[in-house]
Amino acid sequence: MTSAVLVDIQDEVTCPICLELLTEPLSIDCGHSFCQACITGDSKELGIGQEEESSCPVCQTSYQPGNLRPNRHLANIADRLREVVLGLGKQLKVVLCAHHGEKLQLFCKEDGKLICWLCERSQEHRGHHTFLMEEVAQEYQEKFQESLKKLRQEQQEAEKLTAVIREKRASWKNQMEPERHRIQKQFDQLRSILDREEQRQLKKLEEEERKGLNIIAEAEGELMQQSQSLRKLISDLERRCQGSTTELLQDVSDVAKRISFIKVTPKVAHIPGTLKRLTNT
Missing domain, CATH: 1.20.5 (Single alpha-helices involved in coiled-coils or other helix-helix interfaces)
Structure with missing residues (x-):
């Protein structure tokens, strides 16, 4: 299995909050998944109850913490990937935000650069049009x-x-x-x-x-x-x-x-x- 393929798979099973491979992943209706401890801890820190609405840290889609569902498929993939990574004796490269230490997975259209989910919520990028990297990659691929x-x-x-x-x-x-x-x-x-x-x-x-x-x-x-x-x-x-x-x-x-x-x-x-x-x- 090549490093490029491993990186692609790792992106799919990496928690957007802790930037580690998913542990006991929970999925939101929007399709994004997080570690159970990360997503539930985020809700607890914000004081959101099970019946109250919260927003996805990635796409800001509304959801109720009580509707979080386990994703065994992603859990199996993450477990297998851990075995592969440990077998290779190395960690795959992850690009982190220089300001917040979070994974760079969003693209700010106005500033033309990659940002993390905390950057998106900051005053600097408030009101800007942000997209997932995958959504704009093809556009810039064609332009380039x-x-x-x-x-x-x-x-x-x-x-x-x-x-x-x-x-x-x-x-x-x-x-x-x-x-x-x-x-x-x-x-x-x-x-x-x-x-x-x-x-x-x-x-x-x-x-x-x-x-x-x-x-x-x-x-x-x-x-x-x-x-x-x-x-x-x-x-x-x-x-x-x-x-x-x-x-x-x-x-x-x-x-x-x-x-x-x-x-x-x-x-x-x-x-x-x-x-x-x-x-x-």
Whole structure:
């Protein structure tokens, strides 16, 4: 016998008042059954006589305590169930009210939760529509099944969209890779062109440097020769001016020619000054 079946049977033969398996069960005309001690004790506590009316703790149907009848069928089932439970060495699970410790067997429509029979009588749930769990279980089973159907459809749609997104991601990545290679190749080509142009410009600059230095060296050499000739002529003239009349006039014609021809005129105009910016020519 499975645990689920045992729980179902236990619910049928559990006293709604003490939440234990029925002991000497008594039934009310409404069909609910209770332990003899529980139902009669409840009536005694409320001071209700045998001929006075009381109400069922579960469904509030009116009854007279004198009309309670023994239910041997439920008693036999409860006894057999006790034997099974003891044989298994365990107690079946019962969900109890956190506030009252009573079995949760009613459903409050307004609050949408399970309550016990004491909760139903409390101020919190007064005037609310309450039902036995079994009466509303099918309704919520159908609602939840319909919700499950819609949610599964939403889940399928989400899975489809997820697949589309993954496909787009893969497609996007596939587009990026060729573009990345194209850009890298393009800039490699540009770097190659720039490297070649750099070498060409540097070579051109070296040629300009060589030409400029040659011109400067030529001008410097020419100036040194002219300076040397000038020093000789100055020394000769100083000697003539300090000497005798004969020395002064000796070869005066030749000296005059030397004076007229000597001139410091190096090729300064050809010496490079400011470096012109090199062009791509």
